[in-house]
Amino acid sequence: MLDIPLRVRVHVETLPAAQNDMGVCDAFEQYAPVGKPVAMNAPHPPKVAGIDSTVPAPAHTVAPVSVVSGTSPVTPPNPPCALLQDRLAGWVSDLTTLHELTERLVRTDALTDALTELLRAGSALVGARRGLVVLEPGDGLGPDTTIGLGLAHADLGHIETVPRSAMSYGRILDGLPGCDREIAQPDLFSEDGLDPRHREVAARLGYAASYALPLATDALGRVGAAVWLYDEPAEPSERQRHLVGLYARYAGEHLARLVEVERARTRMATMAEELLPSRLPRVAGVQLAVRHRTGPRGGGDWYDALPLPDAALGLAVGSVTGSGPSAVAAMGRLRASLRAYAVMEGEDPVAVLSDLELLLRLTEPARSATALFGYCEPALRKITLAGAGHCPPLLLGEGRAEFVETSVSAPLGMLACWEAPSVEMQAGLGETVLLYTDGLLHRTGDAIDRAFARLHAAAAGVPRVLRHDPDAVADHVLRTMLPDGLDAADSADDVVLLAARFD
Structure with missing residues (x-):
């Protein structure tokens, strides 16, 4: 390395x-x-x-042995x-x-993990117990964050109350003259002109010395700054400084790569979110809630809820094959087209998906997609559904949790001419319909049949006191299906979960 x-x-x-x-x-x-x-x-x-x-020979090698006449060499x-x-x-x-x-x-392939590892390694090299690293790229494009080692969130909050120019990391990040290299403060309380607030915070947190290093690269410039805190007056030796300096130079390059990856992920997630509804509509007789998780490379899962004439509501979920910017762009085009078809002929979901399939086949012949569209009449609590290779909805009520049987059909773009019959489902008062994409099943890591069983068990296990709130239902199902933060972890699969409760 x-x-x-x-x-x-x-x-x-x-x-x-x-x-x-x-x-x-x-x-x-x-x-x-x-x-x-x-x-x-x-x-x-x-x-x-x-x-x-x-x-x-080293300069301080022992002096040559002198031999006195008549004696043996010493x-x-x-x-x-x-x-x-x-x-x-x-x-x-x-x-x-x-x-x-x-x-x-x-x-480490996550920015937070890399920053934590940097602090731990630097702490061992310079002999300090605590520290913090401030990530603040010099180009101002972010991401900006502060990670502490041996410091609670409250401790970091106290440190942030100190004027930035009084902290060694602040002087490094602001590029003040003479602060482009290490800054050692071996005895803070004996320094002349120490900021009173800094003195107060140092006494409160119990550190008496600090050693700070810039994190920078030739390509990106300044990335951030790392500071290690000593409990007693101290400073690293020349050997420790050289070792941590070598490590910091390599760490700066690694952090710069992760910053670029994080920026790409953020841009991808922002673009995907902007192509989806900014808010769900309010329609009498039905309450809506949605949960959407985007993978790090950006995927093509989407959803929609569109008010239609005659107090109707169009509900749709779907997934475009592939990942990355091209899949996200295709998802946006497909969703926009479905909205237009739904306004014109939404009462016939089969016609909507047929038009969508024709458009996909003509404009993007190398891509396929799954979709589920439902024409919802809230006053009657009735939904007319048509699906193209998509997962069946799940109906959750007081005494039942069951999948709605839809006709078996191929995804859009797979056949020369797509056609499948629609089905009607009748929901009871207070019941909730769950529409979702297959990413919810794939992220579990189970076989598809076991994933369906887990989804059924998660829906059936929603406490009765939560079933009146579609947001609470969606959260419970998501946490049960993807525990231990799997719903937020990096995954190649997007997740969409749309809940519609009939009042």
Whole structure:
């Protein structure tokens, strides 16, 4: 993971960490190539297994042994080869540590996880117990967030009350002169001119020193800043500073990549949401609620609720094959077309889907879609349904939870001519109809038959006190089907759950 050239091939026995008196920082400076040594003047240390004898001798190697006439040579207490082995072992130890920490960082694919791992690794490298990282890209396009290590949300709130210019991370993020590198404050309470609010917060939270580093890349510029807090007056050693500096440079590049991914996800989700209804209509006799989850790549699941003539209501859910911007755009075109067909001939759902199938086949022959359209008459509590390869609705009442049988049909765009009969369903007073996309079933990870069984059990298990509220019904079903945050987790499948309760 680290592109650090080595002029020395190391093949030494592992030495105790306590013997390491020189780390990567000192070693690289000591043994950096300074030109080819003169043959007559170049030192020639004894050959040691795995060590190139042309390596220049360290500056603080023990002095040569002087031999007094008539006496035997005196063996120094620390031969040069042993000292060199100790220092090479320090190199190996430092490189191994950095390799392990960067490996752990690169395995994170979520921005929050990467920031947390950065704080943990930096805390171990500089010897601090607590810290925070402020993500604030310099181009102002976000995302902006603050993550703490060993700090509660209330503690972060206290820190944010300190004037930004009085905090080391604030000076780094604002690009103040001389603040483009590390900022060490080894003893906050002995500093002259420390902001009174900063002094108060530091005393309240119990930290007495801090060490801050910028997080930046050549391509994106400033990404953020990380600060580690010491409980007592302290500061990292030169070796610790060099190690955490190497780690921070790599972490900045990784965070920049995750920032771009997060921005793409946000743009995709925003575009998908803008192509869907901004709010559900209010129609007498029926209450509506919807839950929509978009995958990280953007999918083609959609829904609609459209007031129609004669106090009717059109309900629709569907899914377009594929993912990404093209699928989202196709979803928007398909939904807009269905709205037009529903206004013209919504009382005949089969005709609506037939027109939609013809449009899809002519304009996007390489794409298929599933759809379910229902012509709802709230006063009669009746829905006329037509489906094209879509999942059947589920009817939830006081004494029943059952799937509505719809005719078996192919998805739109799969056959030369789509045709399927419609079905009518009658809902009772206070009953709720659930329309959903297959993403709700796929996100469970179960086989399709078991996923249907889980959906039936989740609907049947809605407490009676919640069944009067379609929002509560939708939330209960979603949490039961996708527990432990699976409804919000990254997944290739979108989820749509539309609930309509008849009053």
